Amino acid sequence: MSYVLISDTYPTRDQLASGANHLVVDGLASSASTLVCPFQHHASKPGKKILKYSPTKEDERIRQSLKLLKTVRDDFRTADYAQSFNWSEISQEYNRLQNSHAHLPSRDLFRSRRRADCNNVDLFMADKNAYEEAYQMTNGSLLVYWYTDLDADNNCLATCVWSSRDIARSVNSLPAHKEAASLAAGSYVHYHIDRYRIQWRTEDKSFDLTPIFKYVKLCRLKLIADDHSDEKFAQRAVIDSRGNTCKNIKTVLETHCPLLTDPTAASMVPTPYLCGGMLQTAYCVNIALKSTPQSEITYDRESMIMSDKGTMSLDWYPERRPGAQCTRPIVILIPGVGGSSYEHHVRSMAKLLATGNKKGSGRTPLTSSKINGAHDTDDFGDIVQHIIKSYPNTLLVALGFSLGANILTRYLGELKDKSPLAAASPCAALLTWRCRALAGCQELSERQRFQPNLVASIKRSVERNADLIRSSDVGYDVDAVMQTKRMSEIDSLLIAKKCGFKNCWDYYRAASSTQYIQYIRTPYLAINALDDPVTPYRGIPLDMFSQNPFTALVLARHGGHLGFFSGITPKIWYLEPIKEYFDVFAFKRNRLN
Incomplete structure (x- = not known):
């Protein structure tokens, strides 16, 4: 098999719109897959350049030598680049063109898997414009550019060869x-x-x-899960790549979730200027209530009166449908402490979902003096039963954030194999009191960076409902709450006092969901970052995940607390992996049924 580098070839809009994966060029069989350089090299036009550089004879030798490039293996789109092409033949050609001059061009590789619904025309035209701009503005220092056709899985490989790394960096702006x-x-x-x-x-x-730059390899995800089989898990009828029924969640993830397990795809590469946990978390806090194209939605609100006369709200997106007509699975999102359905990461995750706003949060009026803590799963259980009653023909999955993830974990462990959820995924879960204790050791930095926003959010809710809170038999000191500066102080004055704990640390121990992980009998995927300043890695019970075939933990090198921003323009990384995971247990299963 040989793949040939071709220059000066343009695909037509009709070819692109029809989903053509390769081009037919004179001299090649119509079935040939090609490495295509679709944009012509034009003489550099006069005008402003971003750098003063003129291509050398050495640049031209590199360009001419690389015209002989051919692949030597079928999986070149995902395999080791150095082992995928005929470098010995290219070396011979380069040696023929010159004697001993050493040169250091830079090569950027772009490996991707294209979406099935990708707009090929728009992508090609943007690619073409970017190439022509780079070639003109760098005075021809982009020596070679080509991309491959798509393989059966829509994988693609593109390559740029630049005169130097500095020149390659200069085009980013x-x-x-x-x-x-x-x-x-x-x-x-x-x-x-x-x-x-x-x-x-x-x-x-x-x-x-x-x-x-080997940073991508350092950013690959780590999966912790049990290898043992469980017949109850097998009843979920998820088939692996060999046609066998999966008997643990690890097999399901390895078979159906490449974004979490495939070595070529399972990585969380942070936004270059958000490469630390503090920066990721700070950006998450800063963007919390801002609207972006990724998160711009309008909710359909439903209010619920609970057994204690408290009020909770469900924010639906898209709008609710009559129960009998709704058969699409429903995703329930549980925000963290001080959070609501209006936060950026919650809005971004919304497809068809019910987002539960706790009492007094998300602009939900507080109509009861009862204040729930991280150990109280009653309200979430009532929400689940309400949705089941309203939509009896749907499958339910749930995603919890931070403290909401802790509530979700306890709920699943309490119900064991009686859980009505098809799958669950906690993100940045506060699973143990030790996590909170370790985070407490960092409170000097937290007080300066993250706590002001979180504490202010709680205070606003308390201030709006001060009269009702004061009327409680518990005897809350509202004035003391309004003077606090740390979450541990608020927890001591509100939750610990209400539930009869000595202080916040006793409350954190009681609220821990660690002991419930072993009882979970619902597919459960937890996602945490190693640099999370709120849920420190050292406090996560790693051994628990390797002893239950229903549970798995994915660890990312970076991501902070609820950040996980990736890309030059920051976008939340975990949206697609979690969608892929839920698709296995709910959406695909629902379509088959």
């Missing part, structure tokens, strides 16, 4: 490049970039491809 980059989230299931420096070795007259 150009308008057409930004426009093309903005299409990435909507065009690809996943993508990542590898960078190499091409160096000529005079001693053996061959090219050496040296990785410049």
Whole structure:
């Protein structure tokens, strides 16, 4: 099999719109898959350049040598780049064109899996404009550009060869490049970039491809799950790649969730300027109530009066349908402490969902003096039963954030195999009191960075409902609450006092969901970041996840607390992996039924 580099070839709009994966070029069989350089090299036009550089004879030798590029293996789109092409033949050609001059061009690789519904025309035109802009503005220093056709799984590989790494960096701020980059989230299931420096070795007259940036490998996800089989899990009738019934969640993830387990796709590469847990968390707090194209939705609100006469609200998106007509699975989202359905990550996750706003949050009026803590699952249980009663023909899945994840974990463990949920996923879960204790050790930094916003949110709710809270038999000190500066103080004055705990630390121990993980009999995928300043990695009970075939934990190197922002323009990374996971247990299953 050979793949040929072709220059000066344009696909037509009709070819792109029809979903054509490769181009038919004179001299090639119609069935040939090709490496295509679809954009012509034009003479550099006069005008403003972003750098003063003129291509050298050495650049031209590199360009000419790479015209002989061919693949030597079928899986080149995902395999080791250095082992995928005929570098020895290219080295011979380069050696023929020159004697001993050493050169260090830079090569950027873009590996991707394109969405089935990708707009190929828009993607091609943005790519074309970005290429022409880069070639003109760098005075021809973009030596070679090509991309492959798609394989059966829609994987693609693209390559840019630049005269130097500095030149490659210089195009990031150009308008057409930004426009093309903005299409990435909507065009690809996943993508990542590898960078190499091409160096000529005079001693053996061959090219050496040296990785410049191995950060993607460092950002690969770590999966912790039980290998043992469970016949009750097998009753869910999820089939693996060999046609056998999956008997644990690990097999399901490895078979159906490549964004969480595939070595070429399972990585959370943070936004370059948000590479630490503090920065990720701070950005999450800053963007919490802002509207973006990713999160711009309008809810249909439903209010519920609970048994204690308290009020909770369900925010639906899209609008509710009559129960008998609604058969699509419903996702229930549980916000964290001080959070609501209006937070950016909650709105971004909304497809067809019911988002539960706790009493007094999310602009829900407080009509009862009862204040629930992280150990109280009654309200969530009432919501689930209300939805089941209203929509008896639907499957339910749930996603909890932070403290909401703790409530979800306890709920599943309390019900064991009687849980009505088809699947669940906690994100950044406060699973143990030790997590909170470790975070408490960091309160000096937390007090300056994150606590003011969180504490202010709780205070606003208390202030709005001060008269009702004071009327409680518990004897809350509202004035003391309004003077607090830390969450631990609020927890001591409100939750611990209401529930009869000595202080917040006794409350955290009682609220821990660790002991419930072993009893969970619902597919359960937890996602946490190693640099989470609120849920420190050292406090996560890793051994619990390796002892229950229903539970799995995915750890990301970066992400902070509820951040997980990736891409040049920050977008929440976990949206697609969680959608992929829920698709296995609810959406695909629902379509088959």
